[in-house]
Amino acid sequence: MTFEHVLFLSVYLFLIGIYVLITSQNIVRALICLELILNSINLNLVTFSDLFDSGQLKADIFVIFVIALAATEAAIGLSILSSIHCNRKSTRINQSNL
Numbered sequence: 001m002t003f004e005h006v007l008f009l010s011v012y013l014f015l016i017g018i019y020v021l022i023t024s025q026n027i028v029r030a031l032i033c034l035e036l037i038l039n040s041i042n043l044n045l046v047t048f049s050d051l052f053d054s055g056q057l058k059a060d061i062f063v064i065f066v067i068a069l070a071a072t073e074a075a076i077g078l079s080i081l082s083s084i085h086c087n088r089k090s091t092r093i094n095q096s097n098l
Contacts (some may be wrong), residue, residue, distance in 0.1 A: 006047045013040035027084070031077045038070040 001009075017036035024030045042063050049059030084090075 003047065003051060006043065010040045010043040010047070013037075013043070027077075027081050031074065031081070034077075035070055035074060038066060038073075042066055 013036055017033040017040065021030055021033040021037070024033065045059045045063050045066070049063075053059060
């Protein structure tokens with residue numbers, strides 16, 4: 001794959017994630033779209049790191065940090081989702097207000 005193909009794929013994944021996040025009615029779908037957005041950002045980081053900074057690992061370390069952040073977001077988001085589902089018996093975004 002060339003540099004342009006990887007960037008096109010990353011932008012495509014990012015735009016799909018943003019669109020579905022905006023139009024989503026389900027909390028689970030919104031969490032999955034956040035993961036998709038974070039993975040497209042990681043794809044950009046790795047691509048630019050390979051292109052411009054191949055000798056050093058600065059972007060790769062930042063990618064590992066973003067992956068850890070995404071895992072934390074998924075764990076906390078799913079625990080909040082589980083709590084909302086137990087209390088309200090629904091996972092729709094517009095029905096769960098604080």
